[in-house]
Amino acid sequence: MTMTRKGTARTVEQMIEDAEGVHRRVQVNLAESPLGWLKARGLVTRRQFDAGELLRRDWEKAGLGARVTMCWDMATTSARGRRSAPAPIEPGLASLAARDRLDGALAAAGPGLKDILWRVVCACEGLAAAESALGWPTRAGKLVLGFGLDRAADFYRLPG
Template sequence: MMPDMQKGDETPDAVQRLLARRGNEAGFLGDQHGEAARRLARLMRRAQLSQRVTMSYDASHVGGNRGRPLQGELADSAAEARRLLGALAQRLPGDCWSVLVDVCCFDRGLQDIELSHGWPRRGAKLVLRIALDQLASLWGLGGVAEGRAQGHQRHWLPERPPMFAD
C-alpha cells in the first residue's frame, strides 16, 4: 500500500496492485493514475451505479421501473454525478471507458476483463493505463507538479532606493 493512502481508501484493487512499488522500481501506474481512479470510483458511488448484492425491499426499488429509481427520485448529487459520468463517457474511447467502469465501479479483475473482451494477456492492463492517462489529463492531474515557467514581476519603482544615504 502506498504511504499516502488512508484507511478506507477507495482505490480499486486492480489499480492498487499496479500502483505498488517493488524495491526501487516505481509501479506500473503513477500517482496521478491512482488519484484519477479514486476520483472516478467516488463519482460512480455517488451516482449510485454499483451493483446490488442483496434484495432491497425499499419501496422506490420494488415494482414498476425494473428496480431502478426514476431520475426524478435521485438525489441532486447522484443526478449531477451521472451527468458528469455521461460527459466523461463521451470524451473517452469506448474500450477505455468500458475498462474504467469495470475496474472502478464493478471492481472486476483484469483477467476477467481480458476474457470477456477476447483480448490477449496483459491487454487490459495496457488499456487501463491508457484510459487512466486520458482521465488524468482530462482532470488536469499530472505526474509532476508544474506551474508557470516564470512570472512577470511588476513593481512601482524602477529600482529599489538605497536604504542609507552615503
C-alpha cells in the first residue's frame, strides 16, 4: 500500500480482490466515508445517506468512538455572575441523548441489520470488509445496508 497526495485529498493505493478473484489496484480517498462513496455512485438514496449521517452524528456525539486526546470540556470553571452568559448545556446530557437516539435507531433496524449499519456507518468499514467480517456473500451487504438505512430513516422520521 502506498500513499500519494492528489490536490487536497489524501489517497491510498490498495490491491483488492474482486468477486471473480482478480487482483486490482485501486485508489482509495481517505477523506470519503464508505457511505459517501456509495452515495456518490448512486448506490444509496439521499434519504438513506441522510439517515446514515444522522446515525454517525449520534455515534460521535455519544462519545462511543476512540478518543485520541483528552476531553477538556469540564477542566476549567469560571465564576458566573448576573451579567455572564448562561451555562452551556452539560456535555453529559447531550451525550446521553445522542446515545438514546443511536440505540433507538439501531433497535429500529433490528438484529439482522444493525451489524452492517454499525460497521459501515459508525466504524467506517468498507462494504467488502463488513461482508467478509460478517461471513456474508459478496454484494449481499449493499442490499442489507439499504434495508437498515431505510429503517433508520423511518426512526429519524426523514421524509420519504
